[in-house]
Amino acid sequence: MNETVYEFFATCLPGAEKLLADELHGLGVRKVRPLSGGASFFGAPEDALRACLWSRLAGRVNLTVGRVVARDADALYAGVRELPWEAVIAEEASIAVRASGTNAELRNTQFVALKVKDAICDRLAEVRGARPDVSPQQPDALFEVRLREEKATLSLDLSGRSLTRRAYLGDEAAEEAPAVVSQAATLLAAVGAVELFAEGTTFLDPVDDDSILAREEAEVREDRAPGLLRERWGFTGWTAFPEKAWDALLDEADERCEARMALLATAPVRPDAPRLVASVASAFRADDDAEAVAARAACVAASREAPAGSRFAFAGFEGMAAKFKEEPAARLKLGRGRSETTIEVFDEPPRRPAVIAVANPAGGADIPVEVNDPAAVQFASRLRKVARERRKWAAREGVACYRLYDADVPEYACAIDLYEGAAAAEGELYAHVAEYAPPKSVDPGQARARFEDVLALVPVVLGIPPEHVFSKSRLRAKGGGQYRDAGGRRFVTHTSEDGLICEIDLGGYLDTGIFLDHRVTREMVGKMAAGKRFLNLFAYTGVATLHAAAGGAKETTTVDLSQTYLDWAARNLASNGFAFEVADKPNRRDRTGGGSSRGRRGGAANKLVRADVTRWIAEARRRRDCYDLIFVDPPTFSNSKAMGRRTWDVQRDHVELLISVSRLLADGGVAVFSCNLRTFKPAIEELGRCGVELEDITARTIPHDFERNPRIHKCYLVRRK
Template sequence: MANPAGGADIPVEVNDPAAAQFASRLRKVARERRKWAAREGVACYRLYDADVPEYACAIDLYEGAAEAEGELYAHVAEYAPPKSVDPEQAHARFEDVLALVPVVLGIPPEHVFSKSRLRAKGGGQYRDAGGRRFVTHTSEDGLICEIDLGGYLDTGIFLDHRVTREMVGKMAAGKRFLNLFAYTGVATLHAAAGGAKETTTVDLSQTYLDWAARNLAANGFAFEVVDKPNRRDRTDGGSARGRRGGAANKLVRADVTRWIAEARRRHERYDLIFVDPPTFSNSKAMGRRTWDVQRDHVELLVGVSRLLADGGVAVFSCNLRTFKPDLEELARCGVELEDITAQTIPHDFERNLRIHKCYLVRRK
């Protein structure tokens, strides 16, 4: 195997000679992608997404930030093979991938993290095959973002939504911003950095809400944690870098659909809303209810539209590749949808234009 740093070739033992095709493809894409990332100032991006069908995985590269400045990490997620593929053969090929990635990319083997996408029982969610946490930091548009490369299937930042978050940041100046199904709050970071008048971040998971709090603090944004309307539980003031701006940034732990209903009763209004729900959820915290974005999107978007101030707009994104909005029912409820998906697909995801759907939502 050619040494990316020059010098003598590096021997790599593989199970299948066809792995050379995978290595060649990864080397070619990495060369182009790294030049693009340096030119565009992108610090974390996709390198490979099952480009060679026999090697079915996604490979993302993360440049370190903060305490990890100068480090490089690779995150390799194996796709569950179809039933037509022998499991042992699929396992052998994935072993070859993990042997080749550090050599081709010139990354220390201990900086390569692997996950397996396994279909969970009884639902549409994926679960990972487990792993130890490895918490570090990367950046997006100069914002420091905490990532966990080892403990979760998703690292804490959805790379395919990079352009969408940048758009939100540009739209946020002077606005009252609401982030629903907020995950680790990276969209909130963009809104706060973009000059939002105030931000509200809502998620059911305490784990992710705490993660969002650390992201805000790492970037010097003060925030408050609110567990009930008009009640402030805790106030945290930025980081050692000092407090940025005077905006109020609220973190709320709540079931999003129930919170929307309560916010409507309180007559809350927002100028800009970002809503990126999961495809499916049967979280225990939801009780007996389940969430399905295809089944439930009309109710969700009607509720979101009622929280918009005059002239306000919501950005709705989802990752269900077969998603079809019920435009007729939404129109009947006074909701207008504008498909902007083509504008939100990053260069590093252009091989798969179905990676997500994205819409602007307005109230008629």
């Protein structure tokens, strides 16, 4: 048996270090010390192998090979070459190196990894007479070099790949699955699941009975080693790998699992046994969307019905403490960035809720809905009333996406839009809920509670599945007037407008891809476009271009600074059978399936141009370009990085913009100018002195579903005198 004492480091989610140290102690490991991001320990190779096989909390288990000076590349190379790699890397084992961290002289991690790899290979070539094979994808021995100031720590990854990539996940698991495994395993450790299950406590995940948490719970209950079915390990390329000891560890793990399974098969099930009610929120679900609110409600309801003596634990469910009788018995903050979450453990069941009755949209008995404030019944009643009227109007007018509610009840300050699916989404129904930023006079906690009630009620009142209700929050960005996106994961589908298929993203952006208040304006543009040369400036996703092309425009030109939106416009054109070409990039024609610059539908030439609009207009004037119909819908404010140091303000800059646009108009041509600044005041006299005439047509362009808010936009016809 190898009696050498080695230094190891097991990684874990930040915040779980103490739990990991306790787990390692429980595995018989001695000299354990919790550190930031993991725990160090000392022991024999068997101790590290046992940690690899049994640890539920560790992400990786690394063997510390050495620490060297890394003030510059030469010092790093010299220090690494001096280490006894022949005592670490097994004969004929392939290697790979990855690096993290930088310092003043070593600022490229790929260069650092290459330098370390060269030093290792040169050392082995000198000692063994042959360089090891390098296998970046599947090495037998994966080494990690971490730079911190002028020091570098070199380690051998004994795990091979993250231990949280459990065998049950399979190869098709979502990217975030290992992070959810870490959260689930940590939750079970935090609540003392091993002891609870030994006492006969049962388990329930009210959100998903086949969740990752449920799989982790089953492995704990069955005493199944999480690494038992793993096929590939990083320690097989280690000279000190004790193969016989590893086989013995596997045999022991098999025997333990079989013994526990036999015990569980004969153990009586008590109907009144205490229960662990627990759940881990979706890694990419916003904590305030309708699906999250429904999940939280399910957890609270299940907790309330649990037998006496039950415990309750939740990860990633914000606002859960307000549902319970007392503060959490334990609260643990975990992770950073995408994996950041909070675990809360409760010993007492939730408080009794307020419940309101909501009319069932499908008929039958009323549906009880738990809310934070019984006054939410006013919101539910208003939404039900306006939805009934608006759906009849939409069916009569052939409108597929429209506004239902716009802060009709001031305390419930949000906008709710309804989208009927089209194309592959035909027959589906979606709701988009945008929360307005509350005034400073409103308590943030109260505003949050009201918005939770909105999201709990919208699916019930409208008869839409919670997963089809998407929510956003309008929050001011730092340093400017633009709103920052408070959405979540993208959800791309299609709706229609006047028979045109339009792509929308209900989840990923603050706006969905189609401005509903401009519906009448776009219809007007389509009717005006027949036989015209049409120009769409600040085009967004190009829906106005669709109307112009469908209306028989002779040609269309669509200009926007954002490549994302220009690609979106291209997909919209292709979905409706219109060919297009990208300006100055002839090889990018109709990327959805070929075609020429001549339209397959209507015979129009449709050109897409990525450019700063104001600069493009100046260039178009120099070229003496000419258009019969121009649609101009600029943002209220923009400080896009693509604009350089310049900013855009529609009130400040509209005079120069409209003068320039008017110079692109052909004889008898007209521009449609729209903006959403509610306080906008056109400089009519100044424009008039420059030969530009404005006709205010705002009242004619406000759709029925926006009549409660006629200041939603301003719209003008622009002509040259």
